[in-house]
Amino acid sequence: MSVENGIGASVRRKEDQRFITGNGHYLDDINRVGQAYGYFLRSPHAFAKISNIDLTAAKAAPGVVDIFTGADMVADGVGGLICGWGITSKDGSPHNAPPHNSLAVDAVRHVGDQVAFVIADTLQQAKDAAELIEVDYEVLTPVTNISKALAPGAPQIHEEAPGNLCYDWELGDKAAVDAAFANAAHVSKIDLVNNRLSPNPMEPRAALGEYDAGSEELTLHTTSQNPHVARLIMSAFLGIAPENKLRVIAPDVGGGFGSKIFVYAEETTTIWAARKINRPVKWTSDRSEAFLTDAHGRDHVSHAELAMDNDGKILAFRVSTQANMGAYLSTFASAVPTYLYGTLLSGQYKIPSIYVEVQAGFTNTTAVDAYRGAGRPEATYVVERMMDTAARDLSMDPTEFRLKNFIQPDAYPYETPVIMTYDSGDYPLAMNLAKEMIDYDGFAARKAQSEANGKIRGIGTAAYIEACGIAPSAAVGSLGAGVGLWESAEVRFNPTGSVTVFTGSHSHGQGHETTFAQIIADKLGVPIESVEVVHGDTSKVPFGMGTYGSRSLAVGGSAIVKAVDKIVEKSKKIAAHLMEASVEDIEHEHGVFSVAGTDKQMTMGEIAFAAYVPHNYPADLEPGMAENAFYDPLNFTFPAGTHIAEVEIDPATGIVDIVDWAAADDFGNIINPMIVEGQVHGGVAQGIGQALLEGVVYDDDSGQLITGSYMDYCMPRADDLPSFRITTTNTPCPSNPLGVKGCGEAGAIAAPAALMNAIVNALGKDIDMPATPEKVWRAINSN
Amino acid sequence: MTTVSMTVNGKQVSADVAPNTLLVQFIRENLRLTGTHVGCDTSQCGACTVHVDGDSVKSCTMLAVQADGADVTTIEGLAQNGELHPMQAAFKENHGLQCGFCTPGMIMSAVDLVKRNPNPSEETIRTELEGNICRCTGYHNIVKSVKAASENMGG
Numbered sequence: 045m046s047v048e049n050g051i052g053a054s055v056r057r058k059e060d061q062r063f064i065t066g067n068g069h070y071l072d073d074i075n076r077v078g079q080a081y082g083y084f085l086r087s088p089h090a091f092a093k094i095s096n097i098d099l100t101a102a103k104a105a106p107g108v109v110d111i112f113t114g115a116d117m118v119a120d121g122v123g124g125l126i127c128g129w130g131i132t133s134k135d136g137s138p139h140n141a142p143p144h145n146s147l148a149v150d151a152v153r154h155v156g157d158q159v160a161f162v163i164a165d166t167l168q169q170a171k172d173a174a175e176l177i178e179v180d181y182e183v184l185t186p187v188t189n190i191s192k193a194l195a196p197g198a199p200q201i202h203e204e205a206p207g208n209l210c211y212d213w214e215l216g217d218k219a220a221v222d223a224a225f226a227n228a229a230h231v232s233k234i235d236l237v238n239n240r241l242s243p244n245p246m247e248p249r250a251a252l253g254e255y256d257a258g259s260e261e262l263t264l265h266t267t268s269q270n271p272h273v274a275r276l277i278m279s280a281f282l283g284i285a286p287e288n289k290l291r292v293i294a295p296d297v298g299g300g301f302g303s304k305i306f307v308y309a310e311e312t313t314t315i316w317a318a319r320k321i322n323r324p325v326k327w328t329s330d331r332s333e334a335f336l337t338d339a340h341g342r343d344h345v346s347h348a349e350l351a352m353d354n355d356g357k358i359l360a361f362r363v364s365t366q367a368n369m370g371a372y373l374s375t376f377a378s379a380v381p382t383y384l385y386g387t388l389l390s391g392q393y394k395i396p397s398i399y400v401e402v403q404a405g406f407t408n409t410t411a412v413d414a415y416r417g418a419g420r421p422e423a424t425y426v427v428e429r430m431m432d433t434a435a436r437d438l439s440m441d442p443t444e445f446r447l448k449n450f451i452q453p454d455a456y457p458y459e460t461p462v463i464m465t466y467d468s469g470d471y472p473l474a475m476n477l478a479k480e481m482i483d484y485d486g487f488a489a490r491k492a493q494s495e496a497n498g499k500i501r502g503i504g505t506a507a508y509i510e511a512c513g514i515a516p517s518a519a520v521g522s523l524g525a526g527v528g529l530w531e532s533a534e535v536r537f538n539p540t541g542s543v544t545v546f547t548g549s550h551s552h553g554q555g556h557e558t559t560f561a562q563i564i565a566d567k568l569g570v571p572i573e574s575v576e577v578v579h580g581d582t583s584k585v586p587f588g589m590g591t592y593g594s595r596s597l598a599v600g601g602s603a604i605v606k607a608v609d610k611i612v613e614k615s616k617k618i619a620a621h622l623m624e625a626s627v628e629d630i631e632h633e634h635g636v637f638s639v640a641g642t643d644k645q646m647t648m649g650e651i652a653f654a655a656y657v658p659h660n661y662p663a664d665l666e667p668g669m670a671e672n673a674f675y676d677p678l679n680f681t682f683p684a685g686t687h688i689a690e691v692e693i694d695p696a697t698g699i700v701d702i703v704d705w706a707a708a709d710d711f712g713n714i715i716n717p718m719i720v721e722g723q724v725h726g727g728v729a730q731g732i733g734q735a736l737l738e739g740v741v742y743d744d745d746s747g748q749l750i751t752g753s754y755m756d757y758c759m760p761r762a763d764d765l766p767s768f769r770i771t772t773t774n775t776p777c778p779s780n781p782l783g784v785k786g787c788g789e790a791g792a793i794a795a796p797a798a799l800m801n802a803i804v805n806a807l808g809k810d811i812d813m814p815a816t817p818e819k820v821w822r823a824i825n826s827n
Numbered sequence: 828m829t830t831v832s833m834t835v836n837g838k839q840v841s842a843d844v845a846p847n848t849l850l851v852q853f854i855r856e857n858l859r860l861t862g863t864h865v866g867c868d869t870s871q872c873g874a875c876t877v878h879v880d881g882d883s884v885k886s887c888t889m890l891a892v893q894a895d896g897a898d899v900t901t902i903e904g905l906a907q908n909g910e911l912h913p914m915q916a917a918f919k920e921n922h923g924l925q926c927g928f929c930t931p932g933m934i935m936s937a938v939d940l941v942k943r944n945p946n947p948s949e950e951t952i953r954t955e956l957e958g959n960i961c962r963c964t965g966y967h968n969i970v971k972s973v974k975a976a977s978e979n980m981g982g
């Protein structure tokens with residue numbers, strides 16, 4: 045029996061009504077009576093010592109409430125921003141995490157670094173006053189490129205990180221890999237740059253801080269993907285306020301893509317300052333500030349080598365990567381190029397041995413942290429560009445080469461040499477489906493046709509894998525995480541039968557209010573209109589770890605299922621009592637409780653009412669119908685699939701036209717196919733952006749950010765992108781009760797490799813991202 | 828300070844504003860109509876799109892005083908008598924939004940687009956929406972929404 049608006053239905057989103065009518069409440073839409081406005085004075089230099097800050101003139105400017113510097117926060121005992129994941133270097137030493145004050149204390153280390161926080165009655169007054177602050181800088185030579193920063197003689201950015209090294213990490217069996225290479229019939233090699241990206245959620249970050257002198261409570265409205273984590277870090281490490289006196293609210297949030305996971309200097313300073321001035325303070329980033337301060341993504345330089353036997357079977361893989369951390373270590377930055385990257389280098393392939401080493405270092409640039417996919421797009425890019433290169437070296441069709449080396453559908457659970465245990469999948473199925481969708485076999489004819497038209501055609505494949513549903517606490521704890529990565533939920537029936545679901549996941553576009561309501565509709569038979577999903581407020585939701593790593597449904601949804609199970613268990617007891625049967629005889633389906641073998645039944649609504657009006661009620665049972673649950677997964681989930689891109693290049697202009705895109709993704713079970721498709725579209729668009737258009741560029745000498753606005757940083761627009769053809773395969777995930785794997789990052793992981801393989805296929809030579817018309821044209825016109 | 832008066836969503840409004848006040852600031856801060864969003868500071872993203880005398884305008888590129896005497900419609904004024912505009916309904920039906928932040932501007936641009944191109948092709952829709960950035964949807968379902976709305980709007 046299927047339920048209306050239940051699991052598997054493309055239910056139209058509940059949250060849309062407020063967004064399409066302009067009634068959403070994004071952060072800057074919220075205002076408080078008497079609020080003041082904050083503005084950050086930022087460093088114009090990439091690297092400089094500060095010898096003096098003179099606030100005299102600025103403080104006397106009209107409307108100024110107060111101005112704070114790093115010294116004020118230090119004097120107040122406010123701690124520095126932290127990185128929550130400890131990485132251990134090859135030699136056993138912990139990673140270098142230099143101090144990171146919210147406001148600079150004696151040096152600035154990237155353009156845009158916070159120097160002072162000006163608060164005034166109006167934003168314009170705060171900006172005007174900031175111009176009057178006199179800062180004495182001693183300008184130093186910066187370094188922005190990771191390879192240069194790690195080379196001997198580079199400018200030294202932090203005393204605590206000699207040679208600008210954060211860590212030198214390794215994973216895998218080096219000796220086994222070296223031995224395999226020594227005996228290999230073929231070795232293929234590739235050098236790759238994974239370009240630095242700016243996440244660019246359309247809503248800029250913002251914060252509104254309030255202090256209630258009576259209750260001594262602080263409330264921070266902030267653009268966060270994980271308000272409880274923000275509260276934890278601000279309490280435990282910065283000492284802003286005890287957790288029970290600090291409320292963090294993330295209201296409607298306009299996109300995140302990772303960049304709103306982190307605890308940033310601006311939000312922290314805003315809430316601290318609200319108490320200092322005992323008045324609400326609001327700070328809203330403009331887009332220019334976002335480019336300077338929202339954590340960037342990617343920025344890897346890698347060399348990879350693949351060893352194969354005579355038959356084209358892979359024997360071993362080794363990868364060496366340099367990862368740019370930026371000027372400071374952001375909240376989860378250290379984990380991205382290590383446990384979210386190195387552990388995925390087996391891809392979809394049976395590779396007997398793998399060795400990866402990663403040197404992460406500091407530069408005079410904006411911090412780099414998780415951006416949609418986080419480590420896994422970088423891994424897929426290395427693996428899948430490598431596979432195409434190897435196939436080309438062996439004169440094999442790249443899809444045949446992959447099919448030959450895939451982990452087979454009967455091999456699960458499959459343990460990789462890089463500490464992951466894949467739980468389920470069918471990689472050949474997805475690849476063959478994608479090939480069929482795009483008519484892979486007809487490519488040669490289409491290529492000939494393009495050639496006749498003076499165009500160059502190419503086709504490229506990426507068979508990606510990701511580890512999602514982040515993650516089992518014990519596993520991440522053993523790898524250095526400072527937190528547990530469970531999720532919590534409460535399912536609360538109201539006496540009249542409506543339901544409120546509290547979830548620790550946070551939706552900033554993913555549609556949780558709909559998907560989670562579908563779970564309740566399906567399992568408890570409650571009409572979807574009567575289910576309200578509450579998230580994003582530490583005072584309403586008991587606990588939560590937030591949304592990232594495609595974890596909301598696999599981990600947050602599973603917590604809801606666990607709470608539902610408790611509801612059902614209790615309801616059975618009430619139903620048994622009321623229908624005078626034994627609990628063992630009560631059967632339950634979609635919110636209807638019946639006595640086996642009879643026509644006696646009760647609905648969930650009737651039982652919930654009885655639980656709140658317990659006039660006739662089991663003596664040993666608590667009244668009420670609200671259950672909460674914490675869920676800690678057993679394993680990561682492993683979404684995987686194949687994307688194939690087909691391009692046509694105009695040799696006269698170098699413009700790459702994406703003529704077709706076919707994707708077959710395995711996300712396990714699917715609750716709402718419409719939402720899942722939308723997630724894939726968005727992910728692929730961001731991946732195409734990375735491959736063709738986007739790239740953060742710094743001036744090497746001055747360290748100035750060149751791509752600091754939408755005039756210079758090329759965002760994908762409607763006319764840059766094609767429509768997509770996507771389908772899903774389905775091998776249910778065995779490690780969570782919903783059988784789901786997660787879908788939010790897949791597109792961004794698969795797309796860059798598929799598209800670049802298509803372009804390389806067309807050009808017959810390697811080229812780095814972004815493949816701008818100029819770069820492509822030059823490649824065509826060089827020998 | 829300058830006095831500006833205009834009609835916004837059918838209501839006569841008037842306020843004293845600094846002469847450099849942008850139309851979007853006037854709408855968001857003076858009128859507290861916060862459905863019109865600000866996504867950039869270089870007039871590139873289109874999140875702030877409204878209709879001024881029937882044409883779509885990025886309200887961050889226009890001073891409030893320039894709209895003096897104009898008839899302005901924001902996203903809040905699009906639905907009539909509680910009935911969604913066909914474009915709003917099409918965005919919901921076709922999952923044309925995710926985080927919703929670009930959506931008001933996108934819808935306002937799309938309404939104007941269909942007014943000028945009653946039966947737009949996919950290519951026309953994509954070209955016409957070039958001034959509105961969406962980071963979430965990859966535009967696939969936005970294009971679908973606009974196409975569907977154009978059919979329902981009698982194009």
Ligand code: FES
Nearest residue numbers: 870871872873887
């Ligand atoms: S805010 Fe007006 S175009 Fe971006």
Ligand code: FES
Nearest residue numbers: 925929961962963
């Ligand atoms: S829906 Fe999020 S930016 Fe368009």
